[in-house]
Amino acid sequence: MRQEKYGVLMVNLGTPEAPTPKAVKRYLAEFLSDRRVVDTPRALWLPLLYGVILPLRSPRVAKLYQSIWMAEGSPLLVYSRRQQQALAASLPDVAVELAMSYGQPALPQALARLLAQDITRLIILPLYPQYSCSTSAAIWDAVARSLKGYRRLPSIGFIRDYAAHPAYIAALSASVAHAFARHGRPDRLVLSFHGIPQRYAEEGDDYPQRCDVTRQALAAALDYPAEQVLMTFQSRFGRDPWLLPA
Template sequence: MRYKKTGILLVNLGTPDAPTADAVKRYLRQFLSDRRVVDTSRLLWWPLLRGVILPIRSPRVAKLYQSVWMEEGSPLMVYSRRQQKALAERLPDMPVALGMSYGTPSLESAVNDLLAQDVDHIVVLPLYPQYSCSTVAAVWDELARILGKTRAIPGITFIRDYATDHDYIKALAGTVKASFARHGEPDLLLLSYHGIPQRYANEGDDYPQRCRDTTRALVSALEIDPDKVMMTFQSRFGREPWLTPYTDETLKMLGEKGVKHIQVMCPGFSADCLETLEEIAVQNREVFLEAGGVKYEYIPALNDTPEHIDMMQALVTPHC
């Protein structure tokens, strides 16, 4: 089918509107209410979420957001808007909208914005390089819900992930090489991915494999000794087992074993956010140094670098 007008929909996770307890609470309530994220029985989960988790975590998380908040706003939103603008400049004849799975701008507002511009085909690019049911599938679910209210739905091209995309790996390799040139080659390059419950993988989520695919492709592109690269998983939540090895425990172990210099990259994040700028760049740095490490550098996400925009353009244009 030949379409008259194609629009691009960039999607990321989302962020609170402000670094305050109330804004964080609203955001976390929506995020942690998604069954794709937490699939615990609602009968058990609702009282725990509303009565314990939100009241306790929201003020704590708000303080962390305050430590990374930029003049323009939340880092994730700032970089996402820059990505949207840069891609739109590359594709002047195509509307480019930005939607978030949680918070604002909502995915629904982004879809409606494209439809209002008479788009009859939407290329959906969830900015999660490695597929997971808790991220990419959540976008699919929400998109289906939104279009379920529309009589005439547009054509949809949904990019499931891009874990081994050539331009993505090239961009990652470029940032690693730049970091090595600036700080010296470390004893170990640690690739830390966001974790998911091990149970999700046992039930069919191929996220761990997609992370391994990215790691393998990046090691090849860097032409580095595989023994100098390690893959871990961060940000576990709750009591059930998550994907291992855990990033924080690994950094502690490496420091205690005498590893002196580590550089850490988070290939699963298309934009820097609280998780990379505070948990990885600050908290985990302290873990490593307190365990005996000497040098620790965080390698920034691809954000709005030209190489990252090149990748986005190359991903979407074949479908336009």
């Protein structure tokens, strides 16, 4: 009987390879061309993206990246890589690879490295605690595209999210409790989640509900009245209504 061999593909959003306008433009072009992220008809969206948004936003966004760039590189990549290394160390018999939905390390190549190890079971782990069609589902799309050229596939498991997983809530509550110990317990605790267009939620994306699941679980873990833990959304992009409150 063939012995099972597991592989884990950890996937985060992505990052420019350098904090320069050219690298940022390349990254944003890939990111904002994904229909899961922006589903405006291509005939309308792509001329706006390449003719207006990328030329104007890339230099501004590059300056923001420069303000947070680490000696080791992009913070998102640095910390995602550390997560990969920690998971690999705790699961020595499991092949663990890191990929980004956009940019490097690219998902098709990371997936190819796992399949080259003759794994029989593949776990896809999006590094998003709350599911959204614009993030987690985009990973599923990319995995499916990447697997089209393979004759033999492993069994595949996809971790949809872990909005209320005890380990995730414990990590959040420990971080918040540490802040309380330093600064005191406030009257209100404000949680800021990345936003999505309101229309996506109206069309079935349960992201706001998954964020609220996290809010309630964190309030319970902190023994905090749920009504005093507020949920807000940030990072609006474009003119369409996004989730509120902002």
